[in-house]
Amino acid sequence: MASPGVDLLIGKIVSLLENEASLLAGVRDELGDLQSELESMRSFLLDAERRSQRTEQTESQRTCVSQVRDTALEIEEIISEFNYYMNKQKASTKFNKCLYQASHLPKNLWVKHKIATKIQKIKKITSGISDRRQRYVVVGLDQGLSKQVDDTNWLRTHNESSLFLKDDDYVGFEDAKEKLHGWLLSGESQRTVISIWGMGGSGKTTLVANAFNNQNINHHFHCTAWITVSQTYGLEDILRAMIKEFNKSMKEEKNLSEDLSNMTYRLLLEKLVNYLQSKSYLVVLDDVWTTELWRQINVALQHGLEGSRVVLTTRHEDVASFGFGLPSHVYHIRPLTEKEAWSLFLTKAFSKCPDQNCPPEIEAHALQLVQKCEGLPLAIVALGSLLSTKNNLESEWRRVLNTLSWELSNNPELKIVKSILLLSFNDLSYQLKHCLLYCSIFPEDYLMRRTRLIKLWVAEGFIQVVDGATPEEVAEMNLMGLIHRSMLQVVERNPYGRPKACKLHDVLREILLQIVSEERFCTIYRSPVHNDQQCKGPRLSIQLNNQRETTSLKGLSKVSSFFMFIAETDPSASFNNFPSGFKLLGILDLEGLPIHKLPVNLDRLLNLTYLNLAGTKVKELPNSIGKLHQLRTLDLKRTDIRVLPPGISELKKLCHLIAYGYPDDQSYSFNYVYGVRAMSNICMLKDLHVLTLLEVEGDRVRQLRNLTNLRRLGLINLRETDEKDLCSAIEQMKSLKYICFITANEDEVLRLDALSWAPTNLTTLFLTCKLEKLPHWFPSLANLKRLLLNWTRSQEDLLPKIQALPNLAFLVLIRAYTGKQLYFGAGFKKLTELQLLNFPELKQIIIEEGAMPCLEQLYIETCKHLRRVPNGIEYLTSLKELFVADASAEFIENVNGEDSARVQHIPRRIIY
Secondary structure (H helix, E strand, O other), X not given: OOHHXXXXXXXXXXXXXXXXXXXXXXXXXXXXXXXXXXXXXXXXXXXXXXXXXXXXXXXXXXXXXXXXXXXXXXXXXXXXXXXXXXXXXXXXXXXXXXXXXXXXXXXXXXXXXXXXXXXXXXXXXXXXXXXXXXXXXXXXOXXXXXXXXXHHHHHHHHHHHXXXXXXXXXXXXXXXXXXXXXXXXXXXXXXXXXXXXXOOOOXXXXXXXXXXXXXXXXXXXXXXXXXXXXXXXXXXXXXXXXXXXXHHHOOOOOOOHHXXXXXXXHHHHHHHHHHOOOOOEEEEEEEEOOOHHHHHHHHHHOOXXXXXXXXXXXXXXXXXXOOOOOOEEEEEOOOOOHHHHHHHHHHHHOOOOOOOOOXXXXXXXXXXXXXXXXXXXXXXXXXXXXXXXXXXXXXXXXHHHHOHHHHHHHOHHHHHHHHHHHHHHHOOOHHHHHHHHHHOOOOOOOOEEHHXXXXXXXXXXXXXXXXXXXXXXXXXXXXXXXXXXXXXXEEEEOOOXXXXXXXXXXXXXXXXXXXHHHOOOOEEEEOOOOOOEEOOOXXXXXXXXXXXXOOOEEOHHHOOEEEEEEEEOOOXXXXXXXXXXXXXXXXXXXXXOOOOOOOXXXXXXXXXXXXXXXXXXXXXOOHHXXXXXXXOEEEOOOOOOOEEOHHHHHOOOOOEEEOOEOOOOOOOOOOOOEOEEEXXXXXXOOOOOEEEEEXXXXXXXXXXXXXXXXXXXEEEEEOHHHHHHHHHHHOOOOOOOEEEEEEOOOXXXXXXXXXXXXXXXXXXXXXXXXXXXXXXXXXXXXXXXXXXXEOOOEOXXXXXXXXXXXXXXXXXXXXXXXXXXXXXXXXXXXXXXXXXXXXXXXXXXEEOOOOOOXXXXXXXXXXXXXXXXXXXXXXXXXOOEEEEEOOOHHHHXXXXXXXXXXXXXXXXXXXX
16 A cells, blocks of 8 residues: 555655755765665565455565555655755745855755765665565565465355345335336336446445346346456356356256356357347346446347346446446435434344344444444444344443444454455555545544545645646546545535535545554544654644643654644634644645644745645734745635735745635625735736635736636726726636636626637636626636626626526526516526525516426525516426525415415425
8 A cells, every 4th residue: 555655755756856956965876776765665565465455464474564664654754854954945045045055064964964874774674674574484475375365256255145135134225126126127128238336335236136036027038147247357257157147047057067168258259149149138247347348248248139138236436327338227326314224223233132122221322333334234234233242231332332443354243344345445546545545534524625635635746647637637537536436425516516525434434544554644643632642654633522632742743744623613712732843744734723823833844835724713824934935735715814925925836825705794795705915926926726815906907917827716806997907817817717706896897898708618707796798708608617696786687698608507696687577598408506696676587498407406585576486487397495585475475375386396495
């Protein structure tokens, strides 16, 4: 697992050798040797990991691998320290640089000597590891003397045991069973592929096995075959197994092993083609990991009769949604509901009790254990079976609850859960493994925002370079890869389906916590944090219950990434017990902490590239922040900072400057959001990709044309006279995807017609201003997905131009129109969420049949002259939620009376 980290270290050394030639005198050769040593380590660890997935490691092997990992971490510390001293030297002003170098020459020589000495020590350690391997004959990594563990056979045994479950083992699959049986027995004459996907242990195989054993389904087909594929499969073995299964299902079972064992792929294929020529079949391909298998066997299956079915189970969404070239159905297995999970748990944990009820004295612990399973059937069944062997003593159940992480690794009853989930983990690329392990830094059930994860992964260096894509785009592909593999659960999505927040399944998180501890990937301290504990590893996450707890840790000077979380905070109090002693920090994430002041000596963290203060109570930044020349991300959203210090203009590498917040009053007033004002020429930061929200004044708008790399731009305090300068600046920003413009007051008109063309990549447009009409380029926004028009108070009906936007999914109109009627004609083809807020003159909403066919959420608020639900709301067959707030008494009377029949098709209706 350390190989990706070693890759990162190699990259850092290569960067030093290429870019810091003037500062490397005296250590260049040592760094070159270290690079070679790291490349050998990488090969060793790669081989060790590959073999560990197939063989059971001996204690000596584990010790050897651990020593190499520890050495890699020491090298990482050396590189961080070397970077720190180089950054310190570069941080001196040009005026004082010569004087600094002269006065610090002895110290620089001492530093380089110190670094060189450490490198020599590392080389001796690595040499010692190699010598010990030879001395104590640490074989196995090369010869594989450990007991072979046949993962393929083990998985096949586990999966195929589902074929023999009793009916009462199926809990919570009623809807899925109904759909699957319907698809299998439907009158569709064509061959059809049915994909069942979900995370490991979610019950995919159990569900399909129930259908496969159903007599009605079996009699519907001439022959059936159940094939367990798994991660490593032999194509010829798959074909042989399929032929045997078909023969068996037709009562033609013979001793075919001699006939088939020597057949080549071509002969096996020919036998299958001939066999299926006049038969309808049902084939189950269980545990499919890639789409390659379909390409390989489809040529044989396409010769069966019409009406044949292929069912595959997979952990990968991209496999399930693959274009098979046939009619297809996809079913995503969701976690069991709380009621279903509890019912399943009772049947397993209390199977010996006649009434299968949980004793009251252990019920609280039982509920917590079931909650940790988060609806995962495999975990519920395994945990229930384990606890069925325990006495119903409160102390025993509490011990299992408190030591669940240990139980997953050491208790045979639960080891199966870890093994199945580790199959998914081991299938990940090295980059994805690092990204997933990073998620364990956050507390249990923590909602991780997409944008935060992406910035952190990029800052850590986990993201590989891909031609034609930004690091953030590659990071988002990594995120989607984890989601499609069911390793991350999407909790919130944007209206157009993009993940907004994710979380880790609790059981998977417990497994990852073991790995990060063994690999020294991160040190995680949870309440209570004992004083003088030693920090191990380059990353540290402190998770406190409340802000009154204290922390005093050792080894902070070596930490490169620091996180702190406090579960319960008192809004009226402040947290002042921030740890000190950091030196080599590259990432400092304090989001949500109740701190009023920044940590002492922040300006000495010269390696810092990422600083997140979002949601804190910090009111100002020190001017000395300009010393942090490596800083690339500065997140100040939802803080009390209103003015940026002059030193901000010294941050030449800054890419993301995020600074906005919302007043306590969340009404739909004009001033619903605030930004920050810059005291210096912030427009000289030419590497900026994100700038939101900047309060502009004077000639600042004209200077924006320097920021040609911007992808997100948010400006506040704009005036009508800024139009030409603003449009001229936008035309220089070829990569712009997001725009948020807010004028100085509600009567300030913003015209954007001076813009000769619209940004072709624009996906989000937020305008808070008085708007006489939509700009002439508006219809050309083919990629626009989100649109907010706030206080535009247009006398012109804007909807005819908006409804034609082909990809618009999210539309918010706040006091956008002064007319008395809104007419939604045919259009809005992809709109999923519509918000109509603060329309004081609005009396009627009309929806034409065929308009907004995908609309799922409709919000209407503070439209006090609206008396009836929208005319035509019954046409919105996809609508899942209707939310009406601050409604008139007459509206409420009608929606409960005359209009009630027109809204009955909407599952969720909230009206007050």
